[in-house]
Amino acid sequence: MGIRLGCIADDFTGATDLANNLVRAGMRVVQLIDVPPAGAEQAVDADAVVIALKSRTTPAADAVEASLRALAWLRSMGAEQIYFKYCSTFDSTPAGNIGPVTEALMDAVGTDFTIATPAFPDNGRTVFKGHLFVGDVLLSDSGMRHHPLTPMTDSNLVSVLGAQTTRPVGLIDHTVVADGVKAIRDRIDALREEGVGMAIVDAVSNDDLVRLGAAASGLPLVTAGSGLAIGLPANWGFEPSPAAAQLPAAGGHRAIVSGSVSVATNRQVLEFLRSGRPAFSVDPLRIAAGEDVVGQALTFAESHLADGPVLIYSTEAPDAVRTVQGRLGAAEAGELVERTLARVAQGLVEHGVRRLVVAGGETSGAVVQALGITGLRIGPQIDPGVPWCAAALPGGDSIHITLKSGNFGGPDFFTSAFALLDRGTS
Numbered sequence: 094m095g096i097r098l099g100c101i102a103d104d105f106t107g108a109t110d111l112a113n114n115l116v117r118a119g120m121r122v123v124q125l126i127d128v129p130p131a132g133a134e135q136a137v138d139a140d141a142v143v144i145a146l147k148s149r150t151t152p153a154a155d156a157v158e159a160s161l162r163a164l165a166w167l168r169s170m171g172a173e174q175i176y177f178k179y180c181s182t183f184d185s186t187p188a189g190n191i192g193p194v195t196e197a198l199m200d201a202v203g204t205d206f207t208i209a210t211p212a213f214p215d216n217g218r219t220v221f222k223g224h225l226f227v228g229d230v231l232l233s234d235s236g237m238r239h240h241p242l243t244p245m246t247d248s249n250l251v252s253v254l255g256a257q258t259t260r261p262v263g264l265i266d267h268t269v270v271a272d273g274v275k276a277i278r279d280r281i282d283a284l285r286e287e288g289v290g291m292a293i294v295d296a297v298s299n300d301d302l303v304r305l306g307a308a309a310s311g312l313p314l315v316t317a318g319s320g321l322a323i324g325l326p327a328n329w330g331f332e333p334s335p336a337a338a339q340l341p342a343a344g345g346h347r348a349i350v351s352g353s354v355s356v357a358t359n360r361q362v363l364e365f366l367r368s369g370r371p372a373f374s375v376d377p378l379r380i381a382a383g384e385d386v387v388g389q390a391l392t393f394a395e396s397h398l399a400d401g402p403v404l405i406y407s408t409e410a411p412d413a414v415r416t417v418q419g420r421l422g423a424a425e426a427g428e429l430v431e432r433t434l435a436r437v438a439q440g441l442v443e444h445g446v447r448r449l450v451v452a453g454g455e456t457s458g459a460v461v462q463a464l465g466i467t468g469l470r471i472g473p474q475i476d477p478g479v480p481w482c483a484a485a486l487p488g489g490d491s492i493h494i495t496l497k498s499g500n501f502g503g504p505d506f507f508t509s510a511f512a513l514l515d516r517g518t519s
């Protein structure tokens with residue numbers, strides 16, 4: 094039998110976030126890193142597949158091209174519904190990429206209508222009257238207003254999405270969502286008749302998302318953050334079950350590689366340092382000066398791995414990051430650190446690390462690619478949006494890995510993640 098749900102995620106940690114919510118709602122999920130190359134037939138034994146792209150901030154045409162390739166592959170696997178996953182903070186610019194990718198997918202699946210909601214109440218993202226809140230504040234008052242690539246300065250998602258698409262954008266507001274599945278479907282029919290192509294949907298609770306999920310069962314394409322995933326699997330009769338999140342037993346050394354500079358990760362690094370555990374700080378300026386930082390980090394790790402976990406981190410507060418960026422350039426500094434941390438991760442695996450936490454979306458992309466990982470089996474949730482995963486390594490061995498979005502996870506994430514594995518993954 095083919096897969097039920099085919100998902101296209103615009104970044105790697107976002108992909109595991111989505112896969113995690115699907116698993117928790119009872120689906121067996123495989124996450125693939127990029128679209129499998131043509132001819133490389135991959136046997137997928139899963140109810141849903143999430144293809145992880147790095148298309149959030151690429152030029153819109155590239156994001157569209159990659160998303161359409163992913164769509165074609167998912168349809169060839171029998172996907173009955175397509176889910177385009179973006180960030181719960183709707184990260185995008187007037188040039189895209191949420192609008193252009195959505196339009197291209199609509200054309201390709203032959204639909205005149207889809208929904209859009211980044212709501213993820215478990216992580217404090219709610220949509221009310223079309224406005225996105227992050228915790229207690231509007232998106233435009235949150236840290237996202239300073240994001241270097243996708244600054245979010247408007248919380249009104251109808252206008253944000255409207256600026257990115259040629260199709261009229263409407264709203265399905267909370268009164269309709271609260272009224273239930275029939276009311277949502279009636280509103281969709283009415284918007285369709287008015288010629289609206291995409292509708293932002295309010296959701297302030299998981300119950301809202303469950304109702305929306307049921308109402309969306311007939312739509313060939315849905316677009317959302319990961320939250321909607323809690324409401325879709327029931328449309329095929331799936332029910333929450335621990336069996337969906339089973340992973341093989343974990344073993345091997347434990348390490349954390351953190352290139353995330355987000356607020357939550359800074360707190361997690363601080364908490365780890367405070368606990369007196371072994372940690373090595375990667376200084377971008379020393380890398381730029383030609384020091385063998387990879388070698389130094391691995392020598393440090395080697396002497397501590399037996400009593401791990403060991404943390405290798407470049408995480409710094411915004412001021413320190415700005416100073417480095419001022420000296421090296423933001424893109425250059427980012428790339429330098431990503432390359433370094435990816436090589437550190439390779440070295441850690443060569444030294445027997447088989448339980449690895451990676452923090453940061455870009456960092457995760459660099460690490461996963463350097464390790465030659467092409468697919469992830471999704472396991473149990475550590476914190477909302479972050480599951481453990483199991484992956485095959487090119488040499489035939491396997492690894493347990495978790496890819497943590499910068500702003501996800503509690504302060505003790507770097508230790509609670511391993512504690513969950515110690516309690517058993519199956």
Ligand SMILES: Nc1ncnc2c1ncn2[C@@H]1O[C@H](COP(=O)(O)OP(=O)(O)OP(=O)(O)O)[C@@H](O)[C@H]1O
Binds near residue numbers: 454498
């Ligand atoms: N000390 C540092 N100085 C400058 N740049 C850094 C430093 N540490 C990390 N970086 C770069 O900052 C970027 C952080 O992006 P990344 O996506 O990994 O984390 P994030 O933005 O915190 O998390 P997310 O995207 O999941 O929300 C990477 O390109 C990384 O290489």
Ligand SMILES: O=C(O)[C@@H](O)C(=O)CO
Binds near residue numbers: 107108110454498
């Ligand atoms: O939706 C989110 O916030 C995350 O899954 C994500 O996409 C972070 O990059």
